[in-house]
Amino acid sequence: MRVLHAVTLHSPSHAFGGPVRVALNLAGGLRARGHEARLLALGEGFPDPWPTSVEGVPAKLFPARRILPLGFSGMTSPALLASAGRLVRDADVVHVHLARDLVTLPVALAALRAGKPLVLQTHGMVDPSGKLLAKVLDAVAVRRLLRGADAVLYLTPHEREALDAVVGGPLAGAVRLVNGTPAQAERPAPAGPPRILYSARLQARKRPVDFVDAAPAVLAVHPQAHFVVAGPDEGELGAVRVRVSELGLEGRFTVPGALSTAEVQAELRRAHVYVLPSVDEPFPMSVLEALSVGVPTVVTHSNGLASDIASAGAGRAVTPGPAGVAAAVLDLLDPGTNAKAGAAARELAAAAFSMDAVLDTLLSVYGKVLR
Incomplete structure:
Protein backbone atom coordinates (compact mmCIF):
# COMPACT_ATOMS: atom_id res chain seq x y z
CA MET A 1 0.00 0.00 0.00
CA THR A 181 6.16 6.21 20.42
CA PRO A 182 8.71 3.63 19.31
CA ALA A 183 10.17 1.45 22.05
CA GLN A 184 13.38 2.84 23.51
CA ALA A 185 16.15 1.37 25.61
CA GLU A 186 15.68 2.10 29.29
CA ARG A 187 17.72 4.99 30.64
CA PRO A 188 20.54 4.17 33.06
CA ALA A 189 19.81 4.68 36.73
CA PRO A 190 20.11 8.43 37.34
CA ALA A 191 23.49 9.44 38.69
CA GLY A 192 25.10 12.65 39.88
CA PRO A 193 23.32 15.88 40.80
CA PRO A 194 19.63 16.03 39.83
CA ARG A 195 19.06 17.03 36.21
CA ILE A 196 15.62 18.37 35.34
CA LEU A 197 14.66 18.68 31.67
CA TYR A 198 12.22 20.77 29.62
CA SER A 199 12.37 19.90 25.91
CA ALA A 200 9.62 21.50 23.82
CA ARG A 201 8.96 24.61 21.80
CA LEU A 202 9.56 27.82 23.76
CA GLN A 203 6.01 29.07 23.36
CA ALA A 204 3.75 30.97 25.76
CA ARG A 205 1.19 28.16 26.10
CA LYS A 206 3.94 25.72 27.09
CA ARG A 207 5.00 28.03 29.95
CA PRO A 208 8.77 27.53 30.00
CA VAL A 209 9.06 30.48 32.41
CA ASP A 210 7.09 28.44 34.97
CA PHE A 211 9.84 25.84 34.67
CA VAL A 212 12.44 28.50 35.45
CA ASP A 213 10.42 29.91 38.36
CA ALA A 214 10.15 26.43 39.91
CA ALA A 215 13.94 26.15 40.15
CA PRO A 216 14.60 28.12 43.38
CA ALA A 217 12.37 25.83 45.47
CA VAL A 218 14.11 22.76 44.02
CA LEU A 219 17.57 24.27 44.56
CA ALA A 220 16.74 25.03 48.18
CA VAL A 221 16.67 21.25 48.75
CA HIS A 222 19.08 20.15 45.99
CA PRO A 223 21.58 23.02 45.56
CA GLN A 224 23.58 21.16 42.91
CA ALA A 225 20.56 20.47 40.67
CA HIS A 226 20.85 21.47 37.02
CA PHE A 227 18.04 22.56 34.70
CA VAL A 228 17.91 22.24 30.90
CA VAL A 229 15.51 24.33 28.80
CA ALA A 230 15.76 22.94 25.26
CA GLY A 231 13.68 23.60 22.15
CA PRO A 232 13.17 26.00 19.25
CA ASP A 233 12.16 29.53 20.14
CA GLU A 234 8.58 30.60 19.47
CA GLY A 235 8.67 33.85 21.39
CA GLU A 236 9.62 32.82 24.93
CA LEU A 237 13.41 32.42 24.71
CA GLY A 238 14.02 36.02 25.72
CA ALA A 239 11.68 35.73 28.71
CA VAL A 240 13.41 32.51 29.79
CA ARG A 241 16.86 34.10 29.64
CA VAL A 242 15.70 37.24 31.45
CA ARG A 243 14.10 35.23 34.25
CA VAL A 244 17.16 33.01 34.68
CA SER A 245 19.27 36.16 34.96
CA GLU A 246 16.86 37.86 37.39
CA LEU A 247 17.03 34.82 39.66
CA GLY A 248 20.82 34.70 39.40
CA LEU A 249 20.73 31.13 38.19
CA GLU A 250 22.92 31.29 35.06
CA GLY A 251 25.19 28.60 36.51
CA ARG A 252 22.32 26.24 37.18
CA PHE A 253 20.68 26.44 33.71
CA THR A 254 21.61 25.28 30.22
CA VAL A 255 19.59 26.70 27.30
CA PRO A 256 20.91 24.83 24.23
CA GLY A 257 18.21 25.80 21.70
CA ALA A 258 16.67 23.27 19.32
CA LEU A 259 17.99 19.72 19.61
CA SER A 260 18.13 16.92 17.06
CA THR A 261 16.22 13.70 17.70
CA ALA A 262 19.44 12.02 18.84
CA GLU A 263 20.27 14.93 21.15
CA VAL A 264 16.81 14.83 22.72
CA GLN A 265 17.25 11.12 23.42
CA ALA A 266 20.65 11.79 24.98
CA GLU A 267 19.18 14.47 27.26
CA LEU A 268 16.30 12.19 28.29
CA ARG A 269 18.75 9.47 29.23
CA ARG A 270 20.54 11.88 31.57
CA ALA A 271 17.40 13.38 33.11
CA HIS A 272 16.09 12.60 36.58
CA VAL A 273 12.72 14.27 35.84
CA TYR A 274 11.03 15.63 32.71
CA VAL A 275 8.72 18.66 33.04
CA LEU A 276 6.18 20.05 30.57
CA PRO A 277 4.28 22.83 32.41
CA SER A 278 2.05 23.72 29.43
CA VAL A 279 -1.71 24.19 29.62
CA ASP A 280 -4.33 22.68 27.29
CA GLU A 281 -1.75 20.37 25.71
CA PRO A 282 -3.65 17.73 23.68
CA PHE A 283 -1.24 14.77 23.55
CA PRO A 284 2.43 15.82 23.68
CA MET A 285 4.97 13.66 21.92
CA SER A 286 7.77 14.93 24.14
CA VAL A 287 6.01 13.44 27.16
CA LEU A 288 5.52 10.10 25.41
CA GLU A 289 9.21 10.05 24.52
CA ALA A 290 10.15 10.72 28.14
CA LEU A 291 7.85 7.97 29.38
CA SER A 292 9.25 5.47 26.86
CA VAL A 293 12.79 6.01 28.19
CA GLY A 294 11.58 5.71 31.78
CA VAL A 295 11.83 9.34 32.90
CA PRO A 296 9.21 10.34 35.52
CA THR A 297 7.23 13.24 34.12
CA VAL A 298 5.47 16.32 35.51
CA VAL A 299 2.52 17.75 33.55
CA THR A 300 -0.45 19.98 34.38
CA HIS A 301 -4.01 18.71 34.83
CA SER A 302 -5.10 20.05 31.41
CA ASN A 303 -2.55 17.89 29.61
CA GLY A 304 -4.19 15.12 27.58
CA LEU A 305 -1.89 12.56 29.23
CA ALA A 306 -2.35 13.80 32.80
CA SER A 307 -4.86 11.18 33.95
CA ASP A 308 -2.83 8.33 32.43
CA ILE A 309 0.37 9.54 34.10
CA ALA A 310 -1.27 10.11 37.47
CA SER A 311 -3.18 6.82 37.58
CA ALA A 312 -0.12 4.81 36.50
CA GLY A 313 2.18 6.55 38.98
CA ALA A 314 4.47 7.47 36.08
CA GLY A 315 4.90 11.04 37.29
CA ARG A 316 2.71 13.78 38.66
CA ALA A 317 -0.15 15.96 37.34
CA VAL A 318 -0.26 19.38 38.98
CA THR A 319 -2.07 22.69 38.99
CA PRO A 320 -0.39 25.08 36.51
CA GLY A 321 2.28 27.29 38.01
CA PRO A 322 5.79 27.09 39.51
CA ALA A 323 4.70 25.97 42.99
CA GLY A 324 3.01 22.80 41.77
CA VAL A 325 5.88 22.01 39.41
CA ALA A 326 8.49 22.45 42.14
CA ALA A 327 6.64 20.27 44.64
CA ALA A 328 6.22 17.49 42.07
CA VAL A 329 9.87 17.62 41.02
CA LEU A 330 11.01 17.44 44.65
CA ASP A 331 8.75 14.45 45.23
CA LEU A 332 10.11 12.65 42.18
CA LEU A 333 13.75 13.34 43.10
CA ASP A 334 13.46 10.95 46.03
CA PRO A 335 15.51 7.95 44.76
CA GLY A 336 12.91 5.32 45.65
CA THR A 337 10.04 7.33 44.25
CA ASN A 338 12.04 8.10 41.11
CA ALA A 339 12.85 4.44 40.45
CA LYS A 340 9.23 3.36 40.97
CA ALA A 341 7.84 6.15 38.78
CA GLY A 342 10.45 5.46 36.07
CA ALA A 343 9.44 1.79 35.88
CA ALA A 344 5.77 2.81 35.74
CA ALA A 345 6.55 5.28 32.95
CA ARG A 346 8.07 2.60 30.73
CA GLU A 347 5.24 0.21 31.48
CA LEU A 348 2.65 2.86 30.60
CA ALA A 349 4.38 3.73 27.32
CA ALA A 350 4.65 0.08 26.31
CA ALA A 351 1.11 -0.89 27.32
CA ALA A 352 -0.93 2.12 26.18
CA PHE A 353 1.12 4.01 23.61
Whole structure:
Protein backbone atom coordinates (compact mmCIF):
# COMPACT_ATOMS: atom_id res chain seq x y z
CA MET A 1 0.00 0.00 0.00
CA ARG A 2 1.31 3.46 -0.95
CA VAL A 3 0.58 6.07 1.73
CA LEU A 4 1.38 9.77 1.44
CA HIS A 5 1.74 11.59 4.77
CA ALA A 6 1.42 15.35 4.34
CA VAL A 7 2.44 17.71 7.15
CA THR A 8 3.09 21.44 7.21
CA LEU A 9 6.83 21.80 7.84
CA HIS A 10 9.95 19.81 8.59
CA SER A 11 13.14 21.54 9.68
CA PRO A 12 16.40 20.64 11.46
CA SER A 13 15.12 22.50 14.54
CA HIS A 14 11.83 20.51 14.58
CA ALA A 15 10.06 23.87 14.76
CA PHE A 16 6.63 22.43 13.89
CA GLY A 17 6.82 20.02 16.81
CA GLY A 18 4.58 17.05 17.48
CA PRO A 19 2.67 16.60 14.18
CA VAL A 20 5.92 15.99 12.29
CA ARG A 21 7.09 13.54 14.95
CA VAL A 22 3.78 11.68 14.68
CA ALA A 23 3.92 11.62 10.87
CA LEU A 24 7.47 10.23 10.90
CA ASN A 25 6.64 7.62 13.55
CA LEU A 26 3.60 6.44 11.59
CA ALA A 27 5.37 6.44 8.23
CA GLY A 28 8.38 4.63 9.68
CA GLY A 29 6.16 2.05 11.32
CA LEU A 30 4.23 1.49 8.10
CA ARG A 31 7.46 0.98 6.18
CA ALA A 32 8.62 -1.55 8.78
CA ARG A 33 5.45 -3.49 8.02
CA GLY A 34 6.14 -3.50 4.29
CA HIS A 35 4.12 -0.52 3.09
CA GLU A 36 5.39 2.36 0.93
CA ALA A 37 4.97 5.41 3.14
CA ARG A 38 6.35 8.83 2.14
CA LEU A 39 6.45 12.29 3.69
CA LEU A 40 5.39 15.50 1.95
CA ALA A 41 6.10 18.85 3.62
CA LEU A 42 7.62 22.27 3.37
CA GLY A 43 11.26 22.40 4.38
CA GLU A 44 13.27 25.16 5.99
CA GLY A 45 16.79 25.56 7.31
CA PHE A 46 18.49 22.66 5.54
CA PRO A 47 21.95 23.03 4.02
CA ASP A 48 22.45 21.90 0.44
CA PRO A 49 21.89 19.23 -0.66
CA TRP A 50 18.44 18.94 0.86
CA PRO A 51 17.51 15.55 2.32
CA THR A 52 15.46 13.14 0.26
CA SER A 53 14.59 11.05 3.32
CA VAL A 54 14.01 11.71 7.00
CA GLU A 55 14.83 8.99 9.52
CA GLY A 56 14.57 6.39 6.78
CA VAL A 57 11.28 7.73 5.39
CA PRO A 58 11.44 8.99 1.77
CA ALA A 59 10.55 12.68 1.83
CA LYS A 60 9.62 15.33 -0.71
CA LEU A 61 10.44 18.68 0.87
CA PHE A 62 9.68 21.99 -0.85
CA PRO A 63 11.43 25.23 0.19
CA ALA A 64 9.08 27.20 2.42
CA ARG A 65 8.02 30.66 1.32
CA ARG A 66 6.48 33.02 3.89
CA ILE A 67 3.77 34.98 2.12
CA LEU A 68 1.83 36.22 5.17
CA PRO A 69 3.03 37.27 8.65
CA LEU A 70 1.01 34.49 10.29
CA GLY A 71 3.61 32.02 11.51
CA PHE A 72 3.15 28.55 10.08
CA SER A 73 -0.23 29.51 8.61
CA GLY A 74 1.45 32.04 6.33
CA MET A 75 3.91 29.59 4.76
CA THR A 76 3.50 27.77 1.47
CA SER A 77 5.31 26.71 -1.70
CA PRO A 78 4.04 27.34 -5.23
CA ALA A 79 5.97 24.27 -6.39
CA LEU A 80 4.30 22.08 -3.77
CA LEU A 81 0.86 23.40 -4.71
CA ALA A 82 1.55 22.74 -8.38
CA SER A 83 2.68 19.18 -7.59
CA ALA A 84 -0.08 18.30 -5.15
CA GLY A 85 -2.42 16.74 -7.70
CA ARG A 86 0.26 14.43 -9.10
CA LEU A 87 1.55 13.45 -5.66
CA VAL A 88 -1.87 12.46 -4.33
CA ARG A 89 -2.71 10.51 -7.49
CA ASP A 90 0.39 8.37 -6.93
CA ALA A 91 -0.86 7.27 -3.48
CA ASP A 92 -3.37 4.62 -2.47
CA VAL A 93 -4.20 6.56 0.73
CA VAL A 94 -3.56 10.24 1.45
CA HIS A 95 -3.05 10.92 5.16
CA VAL A 96 -3.01 14.65 5.92
CA HIS A 97 -1.95 16.06 9.29
CA LEU A 98 -4.40 18.90 8.93
CA ALA A 99 -3.95 22.46 10.13
CA ARG A 100 -5.41 25.76 9.00
CA ASP A 101 -2.53 26.51 6.66
CA LEU A 102 -1.57 26.83 3.00
CA VAL A 103 0.06 23.41 2.76
CA THR A 104 -2.14 20.73 4.28
CA LEU A 105 -5.45 22.30 3.22
CA PRO A 106 -4.52 22.37 -0.51
CA VAL A 107 -3.10 18.83 -0.38
CA ALA A 108 -6.25 17.51 1.28
CA LEU A 109 -8.44 19.34 -1.25
CA ALA A 110 -6.39 17.84 -4.08
CA ALA A 111 -7.01 14.35 -2.66
CA LEU A 112 -10.72 15.06 -2.36
CA ARG A 113 -10.89 16.27 -5.99
CA ALA A 114 -8.95 13.22 -7.17
CA GLY A 115 -11.30 10.86 -5.33
CA LYS A 116 -8.44 9.39 -3.32
CA PRO A 117 -9.11 7.78 0.07
CA LEU A 118 -8.46 10.66 2.49
CA VAL A 119 -7.57 10.37 6.17
CA LEU A 120 -7.28 13.56 8.23
CA GLN A 121 -5.48 13.82 11.57
CA THR A 122 -5.81 17.19 13.28
CA HIS A 123 -3.61 16.92 16.42
CA GLY A 124 -5.80 19.45 18.24
CA MET A 125 -4.95 22.11 15.65
CA VAL A 126 -8.51 22.54 14.30
CA ASP A 127 -10.90 23.91 16.90
CA PRO A 128 -13.53 26.65 17.07
CA SER A 129 -11.88 30.03 16.57
CA GLY A 130 -13.08 33.60 16.40
CA LYS A 131 -10.11 34.73 14.30
CA LEU A 132 -11.03 36.13 10.90
CA LEU A 133 -8.58 33.93 8.97
CA ALA A 134 -9.86 30.80 10.72
CA LYS A 135 -13.44 31.72 9.87
CA VAL A 136 -12.55 32.26 6.22
CA LEU A 137 -10.61 28.99 5.94
CA ASP A 138 -13.37 27.07 7.71
CA ALA A 139 -15.95 28.41 5.28
CA VAL A 140 -13.79 27.83 2.20
CA ALA A 141 -12.12 24.51 2.98
CA VAL A 142 -12.02 23.10 6.52
CA ARG A 143 -15.67 22.10 6.92
CA ARG A 144 -15.76 20.64 3.42
CA LEU A 145 -12.70 18.53 4.18
CA LEU A 146 -13.89 17.30 7.57
CA ARG A 147 -17.23 16.28 6.07
CA GLY A 148 -15.72 14.79 2.93
CA ALA A 149 -12.83 12.81 4.41
CA ASP A 150 -13.14 9.06 4.62
CA ALA A 151 -11.83 9.13 8.20
CA VAL A 152 -10.91 11.84 10.72
CA LEU A 153 -8.53 10.83 13.50
CA TYR A 154 -8.76 12.56 16.87
CA LEU A 155 -6.75 12.25 20.10
CA THR A 156 -9.12 13.03 22.95
CA PRO A 157 -12.86 13.44 23.60
CA HIS A 158 -12.19 17.18 23.95
CA GLU A 159 -10.74 17.28 20.43
CA ARG A 160 -13.72 15.31 19.08
CA GLU A 161 -16.10 17.86 20.60
CA ALA A 162 -14.09 20.68 19.04
CA LEU A 163 -14.26 19.08 15.59
CA ASP A 164 -18.02 18.56 15.94
CA ALA A 165 -18.32 22.24 16.81
CA VAL A 166 -16.33 23.29 13.74
CA VAL A 167 -18.55 21.32 11.35
CA GLY A 168 -21.75 22.18 13.25
CA GLY A 169 -22.81 18.66 14.19
CA PRO A 170 -21.63 15.10 14.84
CA LEU A 171 -18.65 14.29 12.64
CA ALA A 172 -19.02 11.16 10.54
CA GLY A 173 -16.03 8.86 10.16
CA ALA A 174 -14.32 9.98 13.38
CA VAL A 175 -11.89 7.46 14.90
CA ARG A 176 -9.82 7.88 18.05
CA LEU A 177 -6.11 7.30 17.45
CA VAL A 178 -3.68 8.05 20.25
CA ASN A 179 -0.11 9.04 19.58
CA GLY A 180 2.44 6.28 19.88
CA THR A 181 6.16 6.21 20.42
CA PRO A 182 8.71 3.63 19.31
CA ALA A 183 10.17 1.45 22.05
CA GLN A 184 13.38 2.84 23.51
CA ALA A 185 16.15 1.37 25.61
CA GLU A 186 15.68 2.10 29.29
CA ARG A 187 17.72 4.99 30.64
CA PRO A 188 20.54 4.17 33.06
CA ALA A 189 19.81 4.68 36.73
CA PRO A 190 20.11 8.43 37.34
CA ALA A 191 23.49 9.44 38.69
CA GLY A 192 25.10 12.65 39.88
CA PRO A 193 23.32 15.88 40.80
CA PRO A 194 19.63 16.03 39.83
CA ARG A 195 19.06 17.03 36.21
CA ILE A 196 15.62 18.37 35.34
CA LEU A 197 14.66 18.68 31.67
CA TYR A 198 12.22 20.77 29.62
CA SER A 199 12.37 19.90 25.91
CA ALA A 200 9.62 21.50 23.82
CA ARG A 201 8.96 24.61 21.80
CA LEU A 202 9.56 27.82 23.76
CA GLN A 203 6.01 29.07 23.36
CA ALA A 204 3.75 30.97 25.76
CA ARG A 205 1.19 28.16 26.10
CA LYS A 206 3.94 25.72 27.09
CA ARG A 207 5.00 28.03 29.95
CA PRO A 208 8.77 27.53 30.00
CA VAL A 209 9.06 30.48 32.41
CA ASP A 210 7.09 28.44 34.97
CA PHE A 211 9.84 25.84 34.67
CA VAL A 212 12.44 28.50 35.45
CA ASP A 213 10.42 29.91 38.36
CA ALA A 214 10.15 26.43 39.91
CA ALA A 215 13.94 26.15 40.15
CA PRO A 216 14.60 28.12 43.38
CA ALA A 217 12.37 25.83 45.47
CA VAL A 218 14.11 22.76 44.02
CA LEU A 219 17.57 24.27 44.56
CA ALA A 220 16.74 25.03 48.18
CA VAL A 221 16.67 21.25 48.75
CA HIS A 222 19.08 20.15 45.99
CA PRO A 223 21.58 23.02 45.56
CA GLN A 224 23.58 21.16 42.91
CA ALA A 225 20.56 20.47 40.67
CA HIS A 226 20.85 21.47 37.02
CA PHE A 227 18.04 22.56 34.70
CA VAL A 228 17.91 22.24 30.90
CA VAL A 229 15.51 24.33 28.80
CA ALA A 230 15.76 22.94 25.26
CA GLY A 231 13.68 23.60 22.15
CA PRO A 232 13.17 26.00 19.25
CA ASP A 233 12.16 29.53 20.14
CA GLU A 234 8.58 30.60 19.47
CA GLY A 235 8.67 33.85 21.39
CA GLU A 236 9.62 32.82 24.93
CA LEU A 237 13.41 32.42 24.71
CA GLY A 238 14.02 36.02 25.72
CA ALA A 239 11.68 35.73 28.71
CA VAL A 240 13.41 32.51 29.79
CA ARG A 241 16.86 34.10 29.64
CA VAL A 242 15.70 37.24 31.45
CA ARG A 243 14.10 35.23 34.25
CA VAL A 244 17.16 33.01 34.68
CA SER A 245 19.27 36.16 34.96
CA GLU A 246 16.86 37.86 37.39
CA LEU A 247 17.03 34.82 39.66
CA GLY A 248 20.82 34.70 39.40
CA LEU A 249 20.73 31.13 38.19
CA GLU A 250 22.92 31.29 35.06
CA GLY A 251 25.19 28.60 36.51
CA ARG A 252 22.32 26.24 37.18
CA PHE A 253 20.68 26.44 33.71
CA THR A 254 21.61 25.28 30.22
CA VAL A 255 19.59 26.70 27.30
CA PRO A 256 20.91 24.83 24.23
CA GLY A 257 18.21 25.80 21.70
CA ALA A 258 16.67 23.27 19.32
CA LEU A 259 17.99 19.72 19.61
CA SER A 260 18.13 16.92 17.06
CA THR A 261 16.22 13.70 17.70
CA ALA A 262 19.44 12.02 18.84
CA GLU A 263 20.27 14.93 21.15
CA VAL A 264 16.81 14.83 22.72
CA GLN A 265 17.25 11.12 23.42
CA ALA A 266 20.65 11.79 24.98
CA GLU A 267 19.18 14.47 27.26
CA LEU A 268 16.30 12.19 28.29
CA ARG A 269 18.75 9.47 29.23
CA ARG A 270 20.54 11.88 31.57
CA ALA A 271 17.40 13.38 33.11
CA HIS A 272 16.09 12.60 36.58
CA VAL A 273 12.72 14.27 35.84
CA TYR A 274 11.03 15.63 32.71
CA VAL A 275 8.72 18.66 33.04
CA LEU A 276 6.18 20.05 30.57
CA PRO A 277 4.28 22.83 32.41
CA SER A 278 2.05 23.72 29.43
CA VAL A 279 -1.71 24.19 29.62
CA ASP A 280 -4.33 22.68 27.29
CA GLU A 281 -1.75 20.37 25.71
CA PRO A 282 -3.65 17.73 23.68
CA PHE A 283 -1.24 14.77 23.55
CA PRO A 284 2.43 15.82 23.68
CA MET A 285 4.97 13.66 21.92
CA SER A 286 7.77 14.93 24.14
CA VAL A 287 6.01 13.44 27.16
CA LEU A 288 5.52 10.10 25.41
CA GLU A 289 9.21 10.05 24.52
CA ALA A 290 10.15 10.72 28.14
CA LEU A 291 7.85 7.97 29.38
CA SER A 292 9.25 5.47 26.86
CA VAL A 293 12.79 6.01 28.19
CA GLY A 294 11.58 5.71 31.78
CA VAL A 295 11.83 9.34 32.90
CA PRO A 296 9.21 10.34 35.52
CA THR A 297 7.23 13.24 34.12
CA VAL A 298 5.47 16.32 35.51
CA VAL A 299 2.52 17.75 33.55
CA THR A 300 -0.45 19.98 34.38
CA HIS A 301 -4.01 18.71 34.83
CA SER A 302 -5.10 20.05 31.41
CA ASN A 303 -2.55 17.89 29.61
CA GLY A 304 -4.19 15.12 27.58
CA LEU A 305 -1.89 12.56 29.23
CA ALA A 306 -2.35 13.80 32.80
CA SER A 307 -4.86 11.18 33.95
CA ASP A 308 -2.83 8.33 32.43
CA ILE A 309 0.37 9.54 34.10
CA ALA A 310 -1.27 10.11 37.47
CA SER A 311 -3.18 6.82 37.58
CA ALA A 312 -0.12 4.81 36.50
CA GLY A 313 2.18 6.55 38.98
CA ALA A 314 4.47 7.47 36.08
CA GLY A 315 4.90 11.04 37.29
CA ARG A 316 2.71 13.78 38.66
CA ALA A 317 -0.15 15.96 37.34
CA VAL A 318 -0.26 19.38 38.98
CA THR A 319 -2.07 22.69 38.99
CA PRO A 320 -0.39 25.08 36.51
CA GLY A 321 2.28 27.29 38.01
CA PRO A 322 5.79 27.09 39.51
CA ALA A 323 4.70 25.97 42.99
CA GLY A 324 3.01 22.80 41.77
CA VAL A 325 5.88 22.01 39.41
CA ALA A 326 8.49 22.45 42.14
CA ALA A 327 6.64 20.27 44.64
CA ALA A 328 6.22 17.49 42.07
CA VAL A 329 9.87 17.62 41.02
CA LEU A 330 11.01 17.44 44.65
CA ASP A 331 8.75 14.45 45.23
CA LEU A 332 10.11 12.65 42.18
CA LEU A 333 13.75 13.34 43.10
CA ASP A 334 13.46 10.95 46.03
CA PRO A 335 15.51 7.95 44.76
CA GLY A 336 12.91 5.32 45.65
CA THR A 337 10.04 7.33 44.25
CA ASN A 338 12.04 8.10 41.11
CA ALA A 339 12.85 4.44 40.45
CA LYS A 340 9.23 3.36 40.97
CA ALA A 341 7.84 6.15 38.78
CA GLY A 342 10.45 5.46 36.07
CA ALA A 343 9.44 1.79 35.88
CA ALA A 344 5.77 2.81 35.74
CA ALA A 345 6.55 5.28 32.95
CA ARG A 346 8.07 2.60 30.73
CA GLU A 347 5.24 0.21 31.48
CA LEU A 348 2.65 2.86 30.60
CA ALA A 349 4.38 3.73 27.32
CA ALA A 350 4.65 0.08 26.31
CA ALA A 351 1.11 -0.89 27.32
CA ALA A 352 -0.93 2.12 26.18
CA PHE A 353 1.12 4.01 23.61
CA SER A 354 3.18 1.47 21.69
CA MET A 355 3.59 1.95 17.96
CA ASP A 356 2.38 -1.59 17.34
CA ALA A 357 -1.02 -0.85 18.89
CA VAL A 358 -1.30 2.50 17.09
CA LEU A 359 -0.36 0.96 13.74
CA ASP A 360 -2.88 -1.86 14.18
CA THR A 361 -5.62 0.74 14.59
CA LEU A 362 -4.33 2.87 11.72
CA LEU A 363 -4.12 -0.03 9.29
CA SER A 364 -7.67 -1.00 10.20
CA VAL A 365 -8.74 2.55 9.29
CA TYR A 366 -6.83 2.40 6.01
CA GLY A 367 -8.45 -0.94 5.18
CA LYS A 368 -11.93 0.51 5.71
CA VAL A 369 -11.32 3.63 3.61
CA LEU A 370 -9.85 1.55 0.78
CA ARG A 371 -12.94 -0.65 0.80
